[in-house]
Structures are given as structure tokens and as C-alpha cells.
Amino acid sequence: MMKIDDKVSIKIQTGVYGQFRNLNNKVWYALGEFVDNAVQSYENNKSQLKKIHDGQYTLEIKIEINRDKGFISIKDNAAGIGLDNYYRAFEPAHIPLNNTGLHEYGMGMKTAAIWLSDIWTVKTKALGETEERLVEFNLKKVIDEKKEVLEVIKSSVNVNDHYTEIWLKQLSQNAPSNNQLDKIKRHLASIYRNFIRSGELKLYINSELLKFNNPKVLLAPYYKDPKGEQRLWKQEIDYTFGKYSAKGFIGLLQTMSTSKENGISLFRRGRVIVGSHDEKYRPKVLCGQIGSPRYKRIFGELELDGFGVSFNKGSFIEVEDLEALMKAIKIEVSNESFDLYGQAEKYVKPKSNQHNLQVAKKLINSFKQSKIKDEVKEETPSYTVITPAEVAYQKEQLKEVKSIGSYVDKVPLKGNIYELKQEFITAPEIKSLYTLEILDNNNHTRKIVYKINLAHPFFSQFERFKRDSDYQPIVAIIKSLVLAELIAPEEGTLNAGNIRLNFNKFLTNV
Template identity: 35%
Template sequence: MNIDFQIGWNAISSYRRLAYTAWHAIAEFIDNSTQSYINNHDALAAAYEAEGKTLDIGIVYNRDNDTFSIADNAMGMDLDDLITALRVGIPPANPHGRSKYGLGMKTAACWIGDKWTVRTTKLGEPVEYSVTVDVRKIEAGNGELEVKPRDAPADKHYTVLEITALNKPWQTRTLGKIRKYLESMYRKDFEDLGLVLRWQSQELGWEGFEGQLLKNRKGEPYYQEFSFDVDGRAVTGWGGILEKGSRTNAGFSMLQNKRVIRGWPDAWRPYAIYGDARNDLINQRLVGEIHLDGFDVSHTKDDILWGNDQESDVETKLKASLGHLISEARQFRKRDIKLDGGPSDGDVDKAVSAFQEELQSDEMIEQIEFEDIPDSEALKMSSQHLAEQVVAREKPSISAKLGRFMINVYLVYDLSPNDPYVVLETASAEDVTIIVNFSHPYVRTQIEGEEGVLNYLRQCIYDAVAEAKARSINRPMEPDTIKLFKDQLLRVPFQILEGEYRAQSGEQDGE
């Protein structure tokens, strides 16, 4: 006896529970657009030349209106293409490209929201088609979709996807991470395809790490390409040594079909090379890209699905191919850790002159003479209210247990510029909430680069931690006490560097 294998309509409801991140869900749509361009390169190249354009993808998320949209000017779809695109699990004509399983657009759209509309017209076809998918109706058993045609110029070509009834709002921190990940994912397309990718109307780009590599005495960067086979599949890429160590930037970006599957800011660190989450020189300095075409990839296209011994074989051969770089990256260089550094006399003189002018400015005098200070109880209530709002909607960017203190730090980008630069809230003597206002005018005009942000965070958090520690002792909170505690905290970065210096010097002595 034979039976038909059937999937119920309510299976579509499971899509909203898939293990997507916002950026990998959005990437499903970008993959379709870029693959459309790749599949129809010649026709689109001629069209773009006539239009004075290039491949353009615009993405907009509106939390207030509860909408998400993505529009491209790739080839577009005719009726047959659209029908195929809406069928679940039907692989595309080219299953070796970025669109692999015939699932991505459907699963990602349902993960983002419960109602979505596709509008599209194909280059050379005088018709635009639109269709709306209502997930709730399909769950209820109504899977019939109405395709609406209308006239369109034959020289137009686009696909627009609009999603409403979103399943959950994306917070400010998520929006920032979406930008970072999309820039990393499509790093090759910016150059190879001339892709213009816009997120929230802002054009994205990728600088890469090749320009940040350490150079030898001849001025040549520590950079090495590699190529080997694993399980009949070609593995290629490059490795290098960062001049300035950064655990955030180090690691390998895994690419397939020139699209990053996993990479910065969450790069792959093969255990055979990087070990178990250490913070040594290798984990701070070895960086690279590895192309893994032909290997299986997860449904959400965020990781490689290794088969048999593939992962260990790749790690072993990668380590052998980059042996010289790995050895060089482990070498201690005095310029990496400067225990006797600091600003030059000239730097100090320039800073003193600039600060002298700042102190004598009308604006500074106005602030010093300002005496309309709110009541201390009012200030406390205001800080408490602000902290409650932030904690209710955000997740801490930094969490750490410091002795008896539990520290949660929130980096907030949508506060008012008039809010304090840092807010301290202590629900109990040991529970410390710190809110850093990244909309403060000082951040927007004075802070640049990683070092600038790091030092600003130190100042804000050290101020708050010193105050929290002073509050916790059973005696009046004196300014000198707070300064003493902060002075001790300001010495911590030097003590860390001193410890690394000794550890690395000890490693060298033992080699």
C-alpha cells in the first residue's frame, strides 16, 4: 500500500521560528537579486549602459510603520519565474549559485512578517505582476494566491518585496549590526558586480583588512595566498597578519560563490590554528578569507555543513599552508605593546594650546557660570526613569562580574543629545547599570576611530564604576574617594599590557 507524503498548510507557521538573524534573513533577498544579475549579466549590462546605472538594491526598515521593503533593478521575473519563486522547495535552474534550495525568499519573508507582497517586471516583458502572501490565511488552509497583472514598459526591470505585520521590532543595536554584516557579506560584489547596496538610504561599502597588514623591513605586507583540495573540492583564499592586533578583526571569513557565509564581525577561528577562545597573538593578528565553493551550506546560509572529516582536513591543510604566517604572528614585537609610550612633547604642547582656547571660550564661561541646577532628587528620578526605559527595550552591550559588582553597560544611540553623557543606576549595592549616550555632542564631534571609542568608554564606565563603588561604602561619598577609585581603574589597561608583555617575553625565552 502506498501513501502520499503531504505537508500541511500550517507548516508555513514554523518559518517564523527558524534560526535566522535579521542580517541573514535579509541576505536571502539580496542573494536572489545578485544571482539574477549574474544569470542575466549580458542583457543587464546593456540595459545598465543605456540607463547609466548599475545593479542597485535598496532596503528600508520602518519600525514606526511596521514595514520592511527591498527593491532591486535586476532582471525581474515573468509569470513562470514568479510561480517558481513562490513554490516551496523547488530548486532554481542554477542550483550551484547563491539561491540553492528554493526556500530562501519564502522562509525569510515569513520569518520577518506575516504578510508580504511581490511586485516584479522582467526586462523585455510589458507586464508587471504582483502577488500577496498572507501567512495567517495559508495557515488556515487558504493557499490560493491571486496574481495581478498590469501593463508596464518593456524596458523596465525590477523586483520589489514589501513585508508588513512584522513579527518583532528590530532595536537600534540590531540595525547597526545589520549594516556591519551586510557590508561584510557582500564585500566582493561591491567591486566585482559594481553593486550599489543601500541600507536605510545609506550606501554600504567595504574597506577590508588588506590595507591593515603588518609589513616587513622591505615594506612588503605579511600576506599569503593558498590553494588546496579537500574531498575533491577546491579551497582557496589568503591569510595575513594585522599590524594592529584586534580580536574583533582577526579570524577567517568563509565565502561561497563570493558571498560571505560566516565572517567579520563573527569570523571563523579553526581550532587547529586559534585554539580554544584564547586571547593570544594568533587570535589578535591572524586574518584572512577562505573560499569554500562546493561544500554544503546551512539552510539559513550562515555556516558550512561539514561532512565526514572535511572540517579537520581543511584546518590541517590551512595550518600547513600558512605555517610561516602563523609562526610570524606568534612572534612578540616590542611595538605591539608599548609600556614606555605616551604622547610626544609636541603633541602635549598642541593639546595644551587647544585646551587653553577651549577653557577661555565664551561657551565654557557660560557653562561654569550656569547655576540653575535641578534638585538632586529630581536628577535621581530622571536618571532612574531613563534607565528603566533603556533596560526595558535594549540588551546590554557589555556585561561583567567585577568582584561583588554585576556591571551591565548599555550603549544607546537614540537618546537625546541633551541627555547626560553617562547614567548610573544601582538597583542594589551590587547591581550596577551604566548607560552611555552615543548621541551626546561630545561623541558626535570629538570621538573618532576604535581607540577614540575605547578611551571614551573607559572614561564613562570608570566614572560610573568609581561612583558606584564609592556609594557602596558606609561613609560619606567624598569627591576625593571617587577620584581615588577611578585612579585605580585607569591603571588597569597598563597592568594588562604589563602582564601580556611578561607572558610573551616568557614564551619567547622558552622557545
């Protein structure tokens, strides 16, 4: 039978250990290394652990973070570090015998422990063995004395005992502060959600059992059929792309989110690599522009295979291939039979009667307050119709104004194609909120330019206009007014442009 000597090798150029402290890492990834080792120990010995506990066994990992007393402890009831992996556990970059699990590089525990502390100890008892082993690593001594081995303190214990206890002391500047605890809990609960949801893992931080709450999936009719049957907007994904594959789901959130629940969580070997808590993966090709309805609504979980990961398991290596995979998945969720992609962008949740009642009351109160202020004024603004001379003068002014951005959209309407060029200008001297010019009215394609003046007093009158999403409803209304004006003559309306001209005139006095 293999036996452990009185010493264990940590052979490496000892100066390298000091550099571990400077690695780019995050606290939850560092703590996750210890969790990974415990989970993998459980996975490798699941049947034996359940057998000796008569099937009444649950993996428990308890992390205590005490910055005031200057220590972090990680205790688990997994199968311990056995003889076959003991040397590898302490020698840097010594890859485990089985590297297909969560501890594949042979660097995790060492780099994480040194990143967080100057002194760390590992006490472990492996299932089926009769020896408990304790090792202490003192970073200063290792570097100063150029140590290549550490002493192993051994003692006899019951053969059925199984555990690992790790203590980190003399904490580094990388160690978490008390105000980081909540974020650490949320990230670790998110990273290990699969094991927590299955009931196989109980993970504690400072005695608090971590839980993961699944976001609610949108249950609603298709946006094109508001009165149709309700659907659960969640699509299963099982896609292979060369040597890569993705399994899981893409869904829509019941309630829009902009920071925590929206976005994709990417798994590998059962744990989250990218997309824990508030650091979700939000590829533009799938989630759209920041702040768009699609960005706020799409979420999902995907187990990836074939991708390599960084040393701290915080990112995937093949970035371009991952982006290509997301493009393929976008096509998967855009099919006509279940248009999840379109639903994400176009669905608008109906407002309840109670909500509308509250809005109406607030608007009325706001208008009443505004009327009180107006009554103080000496003169009431006159709503005079705009004159042809004013229209001509404005056209001359517009010739000098440069567009700051434009967008072309083709709209089929009443047997014609309207090529609408939407331009944005910023011109305080132009008194109109928007202007309209017909460039070509021949055949079935009609070219139109309408300009929206972002420097109009209307936008500065209300504090709400700050982000691009604040402007979107007004832009949509203006586009509708433009289309209404264009088709009005075909329906018998004379001088339809007067509505626009007077709208702009009245708006300056609202």
C-alpha cells in the same frame, strides 16, 4: 509563449507556514535571502541588462527598515522574476531550474518573509516581458482558509522595465529594532563585500550606501630579523583537499584586533557564509588560543568549493571536513620561506619614541604619587637579605603545596638541554613570587622545576592582572631569570641563587 495564470500555487500543508516563524535565524541572514535573489537575477541576465542601458548599468538594492511604521521594503533594479521561474518563486521547496547560484533551495524568500512578517507582497516586472505581476501573502488567511493558491494581479508595462519590490508588513517579533540597524549594515556589507568591492552592487539600508573597508595588512620585517627588509604579510591560498578546495588569502593585521577584523571569512559562490563582521571563523588550529598574538593578528578570506550550506546560508554542513581543511592550510602558512604562522605569534610592533615618552611620564608621575604616600608611613621597610633558615623553612612549606598546572619546555643552552618544568601554585603562605629547584644536573640534560605563585601579593597589588594574557609578560621574565641563574655558574658567578632569593625578598616591599 508560456503565460501566467490568474493564480499561483503555494501548495504545502498550510500549517507548516506557521512553523517558519520559529526557525533559528538572524536578521541579516533573512534580509540576505532577498539580496541573494536580486544578485542572482543580475548574474543570470548581466549581458542583457548592460545592453539595454548602453553599458551604464549598476545593480542597486535598496532596503528600508521602518519599525515605527511597521514595514520593511526591498527594492531592486535586477531582471525581475521571469515566466520560467515565477511559479517556483512562490511554491515552497521548489528548486529553481538553475540551482548553482545563490538561490539554490527554493525556500529563501518564503521563509525569510514569513520569519519577518505576517503579510508580504511581491511586485515584479521581468526584463523582456510586458506584464507586471503582484502577489500578496497573508499568513493568517493562508492558515485559517488553508489556501493553496494566491491571486496574481497583472498589469501591462513597458517591455524594457525591470524590477522587484517586496513589502513586509505586520512585522513579527523577529523583525529588527532600531538599535540593530548599525549591526545589520555592517553584516550585510561584510557578506556582500565581493560584489560591493567590484562596483557591481550598490546596496542601501535606509538610504545609506553600504561600504566595506579592507583591513590593513601588516608591513614589517620578519621577527627574527627586526632590521631586515619589510614584507607584506599576506599569503595567497589555492589548495585542494579531496573534493574540497579553498582559494583566497591568509594575512596578518597591521593592528591587532580581538572582535571584528581578526579571523577568517569563508565564502561560497561569492558571498560570505561564515565570518561576517564580528562573527569571524577562528579555528584554534589556525588562529591559536583566544587572546594569543596569533588569534589577534591572523585574518583572511577563503572561497570554498565542495561544501554544502545550511538552509539560511549561515553555516557549512561538513564541519569535520572544514576543520581538516584548516589544518592543511595551517601547514601552507607555516613554511620556512614565508613563516606567516611564526610571524603572527612572535612579531612585536616597535613602540614609537613618542609612545615611550608618554609611558615614561606616566610612570614617573605614578612613582611620585606612591612616594608621597610612603612618606606618611612611620617606618621604612628594611631590605634585609634572606637567611638560610628562611630558605630551608620555605622548602618544607613547598612540599605541602600542590601544583594547579604545569608545562614542560626543553631549552638548548650552552651545550646543555634544560628540561624546564613550569608549575603554577596558589599558596599565600609562600612569600616568594617564584622558586627554583634543580632535580637532575647530570649529563647534558638538566631537569629543573620552577614554581610561580599566583597567590603572591604582587599579582593582587596591580589591577591589571585579570586575564591570562596579563600574566604572560611576567611569566616570560621569570623564565628568563631562571635561565640566567642556571648558566651564571658556568660564567664564573658564585651563589647565583642569591639574586632570586633577594629578588623575592625585595618584591614583597615594592
